[in-house]
Amino acid sequence: MPLEKIVKSAVKTDRKTRAEPRKENETIYAELRGRHADLTQKLASSGYL
């Protein structure tokens, strides 16, 4: 039996658990991602990581 056929019949996702993005937090987390990267880079370049 082809893998595609088995996966199609056997792998199912639970749509009840689907989650949508929280638009109001996009800015906060985009900024947080940048701060994390910046902190990591600065600590690594100065020998603390």
Add this chain to the structure above:
Amino acid sequence: MLCLGLDSGTTTCKGLVLEVNSGKALAQASAPHSFIEGLPRGHVEQDPQTWCDAAERVIQSCLEKIGERRNEVVAFGMSGQQHGLVTLDHRNQPVRPAKLWCDTSTAPEAEKLNRALGNVDELIRRTGNAMVPGYTAPKILWLKENEPKNFTHTRTILLPHDFLNFWLTGERQMEYGDASGTGLLDVQSRTWCAPLAEFIDKDLLAKFPPLRSSTRPAGLLRSTLREKFQLGDVLVSAGGGDNMLGAIGTGNIATGRLSMSLGTSGTLYAFTETPMIDPRGEISAFCDSTDHWLALACTMNVASAVDRVRDLFGWEMNALEKNVARSQPGANGLMFLPYFDGERLPNLPNGCGVIHGLNSTNTNRQDIARALIEGIVVGLAQGMKRLVALGIRADELVSPAAEPKVRLCAKSCLTSSGYQWWHSKRGRGRLWGQQFKRHGLMIKRGEIQCRWRRL
């Protein structure tokens, strides 16, 4: 017709019996295996025999649960933690404990291998990947440099799932998917990169078993196990690395889907028709278990980081979740870099955990809890950003679940972080996802956690 899937992870072996025609899961079981204690920081090792012992307990437990229907079992499939180094002597006994994917003691050897062909750019050109300490090749070089007698006594090198397949079938072999995690494979041609192997040792490739397609079965269950388990002829699939089989289990066998697996580590991966080679070497260009490719981002500290903080505060998972919920996005300015065991993305094998920004208003449990979860999620987000930059496009992020502790971790990560694409409005639900191979199968629980918005 029944099939039994096994997943030998970093801490636990899980198993599940599936009725193929109906897709119904008939039995499941799990058994832990332990680390070798007392090693220096960065060294993470296990006795390979403990994987077999745990797998045997899981198989017996699953078979007991299905009673006389064990006669209907026709195939086994084995998934294993990637990258671990198993060395066998002339009697096929382990020469020493296996060094695992999360062993970062091999950072100096990884650096040597990055320069082995001149520079890292040339290494990426020749193999598709930069070398990181977690891959198998630096562990082999470490063995030769630090334990030369053990290296000399090594006749066969296997990866964890190859060793378990050897235990099941008596056959020694490797398949493309897991083999690509050694760092020694040219993923484009699916052949060993001989100059890189020879840099480690001129006779290294003689220690490797035959390299085969991931769709070719490993063999038949050997007679002693067949008798012990009271089974008939059972085919054992090629199996594969846990991420490669996680891809199949989440339906990631065509482009357009992104999978996320949260366990001890965190991985994001996507099927690709051609190797997706990252010139920065941050994303791994692995072969998958369908003889195609898998672009993968990996962070090392997920459940392991959660457990450390939970232990520190004496929290059960619900206590952690409550504390996370009491804080707010951004954790009042607190940042937590969860690099307890070093980190792979960013590549900081000697890294350590950092809490930054403590002040009189955020020095409390809830902000520390939230900052931890956000630190984990942000690390994964960096991997996702890089995958997108390289061209991965997907409408959905699908996540397989594992043991309860990790499912709680995933739930906490997804539902509490408030991260833009990882907030679950309705909490967690589950159903069975199954991982199949053409001549056998692997099974994992699968669930969709969220939709993903393109960055």
